[in-house]
Amino acid sequence: MKILILGAGQVGSSAAYHLSREEANEVTVVDKRPDVLRDLQDRLDIRTVVGHAAYPDVLERAGAKDAEIVIALTDTDETNMIACQIAYTKFGTPTRIARLRSAEYMKANDLFSQDAIPIDVRISPEQLVCSHIEQLILYPGSSQVLDFANGRVRLVAAKADRGGLLVGQKIETLKDHVRNAEGRIAAIYRDGEAMPLKGDTVIQEEDEVFFITDRKDIRVFMNEMRKLEEPVRRVVIAGGGNIGVRLALALEQ
Incomplete structure (x- = not known):
């Protein structure tokens, strides 16, 4: 080409x-x-x-x-x-x-x-950066948030820690923990290597877990991976360029 x-x-x-x-x-x-x-x-x-x-x-x-x-x-x-x-x-x-x-x-x-x-x-690289920062602020503890189906479904990455309900347990037990939310684990990375997604795979502390779910259920799944953090209420933006202004407008809404 x-x-x-x-x-x-x-x-x-x-x-x-x-x-x-x-x-x-x-x-x-x-x-x-x-x-x-x-x-x-x-x-x-x-x-x-x-x-x-x-x-x-x-x-x-x-x-x-x-x-x-x-x-x-x-x-x-x-x-x-x-x-x-x-x-x-x-x-x-x-x-x-x-x-x-x-x-x-x-x-x-x-x-x-x-x-x-x-x-x-x-x-617009600036808009992509702004959107990425906005999602990380909306979902504290996440490392990546990607939209699908016009934002109705999201792929979220979070590092598992000892406060997560699913940490130390098999993937197959997720359905017992989350009964009123739709979603699934899409990938697990451990020390930079992809782990096989089997029912008996155990999520360990420090694993990077990717899950896909409805946007309204993200915090439910985050609670399975790590202790929930309080929502961000106050933000200081250093810089009033393209990204700073866009981020301020997005957070204001």
Whole structure:
């Protein structure tokens, strides 16, 4: 697959690293900074093009006409949007993905269509970080919280400790502990290794346990893994940037 990445910052470089590891992918990275591209090319099996990511001639030199995916990851929202527009209008690139930092753009769904700004997928690392922090605050003691089915179901990771009701007991006894809640254990990691999920597997202290359940039952399952912590009521946010403001608004609601 021919992939064109626009921007060689932290996000763009990370995307280039992971995508170039697949043998089937041919990755080209565009950036205005030749020194950054040289360093990236020394480490990765990629092609690089120096220039402005939204200029038609730069996109043409980078192979936008033959690319199957354009991923616009520069630090400027407007550059990313224009680059996707040009990739679609001039070169017919099938799939366009753009990083958008501004919450105003992320919530303006009516702007993004084939007849307006043709971006197939909008990603916001800042919003992902904010959402992750918000979930950890909502569920003290959790290390990861992932949404499924529009947030109705969640996958939660928590480290088992001696206060958990299920710690030291077999997985199969979970149904006896939790009678009025739906959910199940999805994975157990012990010392970094995945444990077999069998009925007679015993949950030990310090195990990282992943369970999936309805959002309303998360605290019930958390109580099985560790002593419940009091809900967070007061939060101090240091920094009023994109993430800080988004987090403050989310917690206020």
